[in-house]
Amino acid sequence: MSRFFDDLETRSADQRAADVAAALPAQIARAKALPGFLSSLSSVDSATITSVEALAGLPVLRKSELGTAQKANGPLGGFADLSNPNIVHVFQSPGPIYEPGGQTSDWFRFGRVLHAVGIGxxxxxxxxFSYHLTPAGMMFESGARAVGAKVLPAGVGQTEMQVRAAADIGTTAYAGTPDYLKIILDKAEEMGEKLAITKATVGGGALFPSLRQEYADRGITCLQGYGTADLGSIAYESEAMEGMIIDEGVIVEIVTPGTGTPVAPGEVGEVLVTSLNPDYPLVRFATGDLSAILPGQSPCGRTNMRIKGWMGRADQTAKIKGMFVRPEQVAALVAKHEEVSKARVIATRSGEMDVMTVQIESTGGDAQAYGASVADALKLKGQIEIVAPGALPKDGIVIEDQRKYD
Incomplete structure (x- = not known):
């Protein structure tokens, strides 16, 4: 079995940049041809979008916009063409929001994820993973097909039947949520069955170090993949287990939550993804997840950028004094003042009352001078604290809710 899934994983930085420069203009042009992008990309010259830096000038697309567009314009909202013969499935996620799916050429790109853990x-x-309505089951099914593996389409639940099938068929690998494998293994022990599973690829939840170690103690190598219903695979772990390597079919940016502005390298921010899938050309799609770029190259030999993995949710919307305060509003507050580099809203309680404190990184100025801007941007009045540039934590949090409800 080859160490790498394909040659894309070991491209030089110059070659990867050249490939991106060739692929991006065509992908932006595909998006522009779809009615869903009419208002956001109509004035964009596709030929000029040849790098990640150029992408940063384009609008962010949020999942809520997909839902709104789908209610108005049909199941895919004008962001994909349902008449496209490459689209053979339509999935439903909570919302409901509908996503297309295809079966050609490892459409979701999970072959790379399974290969990384040694599945072949x-x-x-x-x-x-579930095969019912949501795409997770088909994502890993197509990945297994891409590496030549056979599949027991087990889905979720019915643990005794899962154990019986695993023992009878001799399954050697597991795909599913991190904790369900333990349930299967524990049930197998209870039933007196010895399973042959030695490899596991997991997603859809946190893989805690203690659980990974328990699997290792049972002779199972367990690695994580990171993907979404809309985008397919975004990043994956390799045997090095140092961060997650970006998939070769997407471009990832880390931005300040609520904005499209890239953070400094190493800072925590929201994960934005531009897909290079021609059938579903999502551009600067906001995942709502927080992560950070991990510097350097993976020891495994794969050369693409790495992220630190899932580090929380970027949607930090909080209701304060009966009003919703959103990251986009905090970003608008910062944008109002050239000397302000960052702001952070902290929600606390005093007695039975909400208190909003706004910390503002500024090179100077009177706290009260920002009062009108705070009220205008956040629609609330609050306490204002001026802090020195660089004083606020670089953790991706712009709205910190410290209230306790127990």
């Missing part, structure tokens, strides 16, 4: 043609994968 000699394996039978027990796929414990």
């Amino acid at each position: 043609a000699d394996d039978i994968v027990q796929n414990c």
Whole structure:
């Protein structure tokens, strides 16, 4: 079995940049041809979008916009063409929001995820992701097909039947949520069955170090993948287990939550993804997840950028004094003042009353001078504290809710 899934994983930085420069203009042009992008990309010259830096000038697309567009314009909201013969599935996620799916050429790009943990043609994968409405089951099914593995389409639940099938068929690999594998293994022990599972690829939840170690103690190598229903695979772990390597079919940016502005390298921010899938050309799609770029190259030899993994949610909307305060509003407050580099809203309680404190990184000025801007941007009055530039934590949090409700 080859160490790498394909040659894309070991491209030089110059080659990857050249490939991006060739692919991006065509992808932006595809997006512009779809009615969903009419208002956001109509004035964009596709030929000029040849780098990640150029992408940063384009609008952010949020999942809420997909839902709104789908209610108005049909199941895919004008962001994909349902008549496209490459689209063979329509999935439903909570909302409801609908996503297209295809079966050609590892459409979701999960082959790379399974290959990284060593799954190949000699394996039978027990796929414990749901095949019902949501795309997770098909994502890992197509990935297994891409590496030549056979699949037991187990879905979720019915643990005794899962154990019976795994024992009878001799499944060697698991795909599913991190904790469900333990349930299967524990049930197998209870039933007196010895399973042959030695590899696991997991997602859809946190893989805690203690759980990974428990699997290792049972002779199972367990690595994580990171993806979404809209985008497919975004990043994955390799045997080095140092961060997550960006998938070769997407471009990832880390931005200040509520904005499209890239953060400094290493700072925590929201994950934005531009997909290079021609059938579903999402551009600067906001995942709502927080992460940070991990400097350097993976010891495994793969050369693409790495992120630190899932570090929380960027949607930090909080209701304060009966009003919603959103990250976009905090970003608008910062944009009003050239000397302000960052702001942070802190929600606390005093007695039975909400208190809003706004910390503002500024090179100077009277706290009260920002009062009108705070009220205008956040629609609330609050306490204002001026702090020195660089004083606020670089943790991606712009709205910190410190209130306790227990």
